[in-house]
Amino acid sequence: MEVQSVPLGSVTVGAASWRDGTVRSVRRAERLVRDTRAGAATALSRPQTTSASVTVPGSAEDTTPELTTPGENDKRTGSGKDENSPTPTRPRTTTTLRWCCPRPAGGAPFPGTGLREACAGASVAAAGGYMRAVRRVEAELRAQAGRVTQEALRLQRERNLLEQTLRSLRSHLGINRSSTTHRTRRDARESVCDGADELLQSERRELLRLKQELEETLSSTLTQLQSLSLSSRRLLACASERVLVLELLPLSGSGKTRGLPGTTPTGPYTPECKEALDSSSSSMKQSQLLRQTIRQKLSSALLRQRAVQQTVNDGLVKKVAETVSLQQSLAVMCGATRQALYRKQREMDLILHSHGRAQGPESSGDVQSREKLDRPLVQVYHRHPGTQLPEAAQLIQGSAVLARCLSSRQAEFDRLRRSSALLHSDLQRKSSAAAVDCALLRMRRRNVDKRAVPVFLQQDALRSSTALSCAQ
Structure with a gap:
């Protein structure tokens, strides 16, 4: 069922600020419905965030100016891009685990009943490897x-x-x-x-x-x-x-x-x-x-x-x-x-x-007679001078x-x-x-x-x- 905004009457009786606040609330709700229906197709393939914000009606967060796209600003104010308008941001996920969970009737994705078992299995596989x-x-x-x-x-x-x-x-x-x-x-x-x-x-x-x-x-x-x-x-x-x-x-x-x-300090x-x-x-x-x-x-x-x-x-x-x-x-x-x-x-x-x-x-008594120098022959021979034997x-x-x-x-x-x-x-x-x-x-x-x-x-x-x- 598609929600459509009801056109306002041409006669303006109430104050402008009173009317503008209501219009902003209506447009904010219309945009949220449209964004929720457009993101339901990709919710299963996109990892979920680890943080979420809850807005209580009537709180200070609800009184902040609405976040609009540049086209809507131009259509509403009739002017160009507003440099002071904030840009919507989406928090990033811190895990790479994909949950295989059914899509509910309302269209919003949520973890299945086997989330703890899947986390425990992933942990066991990581530890085993x-x-x-x-x-x-x-x-x-x-x-x-x-x-x-x-x-x-x-x-x-x-x-x-x-x-x-x-x-x-x-x-x-x-x-x-x-x-x-x-x-x-x-x-x-x-x-x-x-x-x-x-x-x-x-x-x-x-x-x-x-x-x-x-x-x-x-x-x-x-x-x-x-x-x-x-x-x-x-x-x-x-x-x-x-x-x-x-x-x-x-x-x-x-x-x-x-x-x-591979070499890693913590591997x-x-x-x-x-x-x-x-x-x-x-x-x-x-x-x-x-x-x-x-x-x-x-x-x-x-x-x-x-x-x-x-x-x-x-x-x-x-x-x-x-x-x-x-x-x-x-x-x-x-x-x-x-x-x-x-x-x-x-x-x-x-x-x-x-x-x-x-x-x-050695003894003269042993000298033979023929060896003695005083034998008669030698004495007779010596009578002449110069006759020496x-x-x-x-x-x-x-x-x-x-x-x-x-x-x-x-x-x-x-x-x-x-x-x-x-x-x-x-x-x-x-x-x-x-x-x-x-x-x-x-x-x-x-x-x-x-x-x-x-x-x-x-x-x-x-x-x-x-x-x-x-x-x-």
Whole structure:
């Protein structure tokens, strides 16, 4: 039923203000009826407002000037648009929930009887979706924490290998120190710095250099392990914080992740979780690179350690061979000197016997008659002047020559004896030096514990050395 306004009579009796107030009331009611009927078609598709105003007849709100459209103003006043006339506004909704409610007979929309159930269902759906998203984030965090833990275990094994290699280096440094001390037990004449001592010093420098490099690598490994442990703790802390809203979800299906949601400060995937995942990924990459570096350094250290040890052992073997060669030469020369001494002793005995025969008997009673200078033949021969027999002069000269030969042979004999003594002492020193070097070599070969380094590292180092030798 359409409401129409009744035309007023042409005769005006009442006051103008009285009539205008009534006309305004009628037009306001007519406009409200028309607006209500026009908005009934779109009431179901437009969200309802959360606020409403109720006007009590006769109140102060009812006495306010009516809100009219510009066309009505123009028609009523007969003039253009009024700048001071207020513009009607409609409050906006604060929710996006659409209510499926029937339209009443009067045409005004209102919520249906299932509003609370619809709100509760929407809340359950929102909470379930949020929990599932949180479950995906929590599963990813815990999986990443597991990967970080596995990487930490692998890095820990490399750390153990580093410590074993360092213990091996320290034991080799102790062997080098004891080798240097052991070589001081030689004779003072044999303690001259030689090639073996230089090799031991170079071995010590190389071992100290290797020890410093591996200690720096071990320090980097410990720092990386701390970083991995911190990343694991952060991931588990984020996962524990995320799991606070998962008490009502079943445990099954937690590993089925379909990707992570977007990063929002108040959403399932917070920036803290993203930062923890990114930092753990970078720590894992650094750990993998560090493990490769550790394995390369371990192989290089084993190769260098074995090379310098083999060099020192070869040097000691050469020194022992040189000492044994000199020892053999000394033994041969000692035999030759001893033979010369015996020969010189026999010669001296002969010269001494000849000198004694030339001197004659010790007692005048043992002088034979033919050797006496006062025998009758010599006395008769001396009666003429200038007739002296050469017997006495020749005997004197012969005795003097024999005495000189005896003294020279005695000097040669003394020199041979001193030389023989020196040769014997040098032979003894060489023998003791060779014994010291041989004992040192045996000690080095015995104390090098190859089990201190794992077998697979030794095999890797052996393969590397073989490939390097083939390439050379």
